Every structure is written in C-alpha cells, then in structure tokens.
Amino acid sequence: VNTPELVHTVSAVRDAVAAARRRGQAIRLVPTMGALHAGHTSLIGRARADGGFVAVSIFVNPLQFGPSEDFAAYPRDLEGDVAAVARAGGDLIFAPSVEEMYEAIPSLTRVSVAEITEPLCGAARPGHFDGVATVVAKLFAIFEADTAYFGQKDAQQLAVVRRMAQDLSFRTAVVACPTIREADGLAMSSRNAYLTAQERAAAPTLYRALRAAADLVHAGEREPAALRVKLMEVLSSEPRLDVEYAEVRDAGTIERIGTIDGDVLVAVAARLGRARLIDNIVLHVHGDDVDVEAGEIKGDL
Numbered sequence: 001v002n003t004p005e006l007v008h009t010v011s012a013v014r015d016a017v018a019a020a021r022r023r024g025q026a027i028r029l030v031p032t033m034g035a036l037h038a039g040h041t042s043l044i045g046r047a048r049a050d051g052g053f054v055a056v057s058i059f060v061n062p063l064q065f066g067p068s069e070d071f072a073a074y075p076r077d078l079e080g081d082v083a084a085v086a087r088a089g090g091d092l093i094f095a096p097s098v099e100e101m102y103e104a105i106p107s108l109t110r111v112s113v114a115e116i117t118e119p120l121c122g123a124a125r126p127g128h129f130d131g132v133a134t135v136v137a138k139l140f141a142i143f144e145a146d147t148a149y150f151g152q153k154d155a156q157q158l159a160v161v162r163r164m165a166q167d168l169s170f171r172t173a174v175v176a177c178p179t180i181r182e183a184d185g186l187a188m189s190s191r192n193a194y195l196t197a198q199e200r201a202a203a204p205t206l207y208r209a210l211r212a213a214a215d216l217v218h219a220g221e222r223e224p225a226a227l228r229v230k231l232m233e234v235l236s237s238e239p240r241l242d243v244e245y246a247e248v249r250d251a252g253t254i255e256r257i258g259t260i261d262g263d264v265l266v267a268v269a270a271r272l273g274r275a276r277l278i279d280n281i282v283l284h285v286h287g288d289d290v291d292v293e294a295g296e297i298k299g300d301l
C-alpha cells in the first residue's frame with residue numbers, strides 16, 4: 001500500500017501537479033467531502049484504472065450548506081480518509097482549511113448555474129448547487145486535471161458540474177461513476193451515519209421504490225405520472241420517511257418529460273430521522289428496449 005502525500009495548501013497542490021506533469025502523467029481528480037466509504041473509493045479506483053496521478057480532495061464546503069443544515073455535524077475523519085485513499089491507490093490528498101479556500105464567507109464570487117439547479121434538490125436547498133458549482137470550479141482551476149470523477153448517486157450535482165465545466169471551458173472532462181450500494185440496496189452516503197438502527201432498517205425503502213418504478217417500465221408503462229404514483233405508494237408504506245420529492249425527469253437536462261423515452265432519471269429524496277437521503281436510477285428506454293442503470297451492490301451480506 002502506497003502512502004499518499006497529504007497537502008493543505010493550493011500552492012502545494014500546484015507544485016505536486018506540475019511535478020506529475022513533468023513526469024508525463026495525466027491528472028485525475030476525485031472531489032469529496034471526506035468520511036470516505038466504498039462509493040468514494042470506487043471513484044478513486046476508476047481514476048487509478050485510467051492511469052496517471054490520482055488526487056483526492058477532502059473539503060467540507062461551507063458554501064453548499066444552508067444555515068439550518070448539518071455543516072457543523074457533518075462527519076469528519078481525516079485519519080481514516082488517508083488510510084482509505086492509500087488502500088484505493090490515491091497519490092495525493094488535498095485537505096484545505098476553509099480559510100485556504102475562501103477569503104471570506106460569504107465569498108464575493110459565486111459560480112451560479114441556472115435552470116438545472118432549480119428543481120429537485122435545488123428547490124429544497126436554495127443556494128446549495130451554487131455552493132457546489134463554486135467549489136468545483138475552484139478545484140478545477142487549482143488542479144487543471146484531465147478528468148474528474150463524480151458519482152451518479154448525486155445525479156443533479158453531476159448534471160450541474162457537467163454544465164458548469166462546459167460553460168466555463170474547463171479542460172477537465174467530467175466522468176460519471178455508478179452508485180455504490182449496501183447489500184440491501186441502500187446507496188452509500190456519509191450521512192447514513194446519522195441513522196439509528198431502526199431508521200437504517202427503513203432506509204432501503206428508497207431503493208425499493210426506484211426498483212418498483214423500473215419494474216413498471218419493464219412491464220410497458222411509459223407515463224411519468226404512473227411512475228410517480230408507484231414511487232409514492234412504496235415510499236409512503238414506510239411511516240418513518242418524510243418524502244421530499246419523487247420525480248421522473250430527463251437525465252441530462254433534469255427537465256420534466258411527457259413520456260418515458262430516452263435517458264430518464266427517476267429520483268427520490270426523503271428525510272429519515274436526522275438524515276436527508278437521496279437516491280436515483282437512470283432508465284435507458286428505446287421502444288420496447290429498457291436498460292436500468294441502478295449502480296452496484298458492494299456491501300457485505
């Protein structure tokens with residue numbers, strides 16, 4: 001197991017990236033907020049497989065948390081994260097302080113992506129995606145990576161980051177990676193640590209709802225409204241869940257769709273105890289042909 005270099009400043013990143021470039025290596029970036037789990041390490045593994053210099057950023061970005069959200073409580077475990085990055089084959093960890101990243105909070109400069117940030121999670125978390133777009137733009141400017149890796153788990157974030165990188169002409173290509181799940185289907189998330197044992201037992205209901213919606217499409221259903229009804233039926237069978245949304249959208253633009261065709265995002269969000277959980281699947285529908293992209297089960301049974 002290699003030991004990744006741990007740096008805390010932008011200038012140290014620039015030195016390490018320049019050295020890697022001189023060695024002829026491509027630069028791979030995996031942005032995270034730490035408390036790393038198998039979802040994160042799968043991104044690092046994909047970066048490693050692509051070859052070159054693999055950097056992982058660990059930064060709990062205050063800009064993307066609302067005033068009543070869990071910024072202070074968000075799990076932090078740099079020691080555990082360093083070990084996880086080492087096992088996954090990362091070369092560099094960038095763990096800056098808030099002061100290193102921002103002159104002042106709120107920062108004067110924000111990167112704001114319109115339209116695709118408005119529905120779904122954007123509706124419940126005003127300003128969240130501007131915070132994400134701003135920090136990812138900064139990371140792209142700092143690393144000038146060839147590729148950066150993002151999880152399909154955060155489908156709307158992926159769409160926002162893709163659009164931001166394109167609109168601002170970053171050289172970095174955005175690579176989407178599958179959602180990694182526990183054995184019972186629950187999408188891995190640092191926030192799953194907030195769940196009590198009873199809540200944890202209820203949490204796979206999100207995935208069950210998504211699978212039930214996919215089954216309808218397999219059976220020939222093409223009406224978005226019918227899927228929404230099915231999603232709500234399964235979600236509301238679990239009284240601990242406080243459903244925020246259950247929606248069917250175009251996977252690329254996050255726009256509403258009239259019929260289920262092409263690349264379709266089926267996405268849910270719900271509060272469960274202290275946690276806010278999100279999950280999604282993508283359906284690729286071409287006539288009678290239906291392909292379900294639901295991620296990978298990685299947890300031990």
Ligand code: AMP
Pocket residue numbers: 031032033034038039040042043149150151152153154177178179180181187188189190
């Ligand atoms: P976070 O630390 O939660 O901000 O996530 C950092 C990156 O890991 C984002 O691109 C997430 O989409 C991705 N990620 C988080 N959970 C998972 C998961 N269960 N499977 C795949 N990617 C994930």
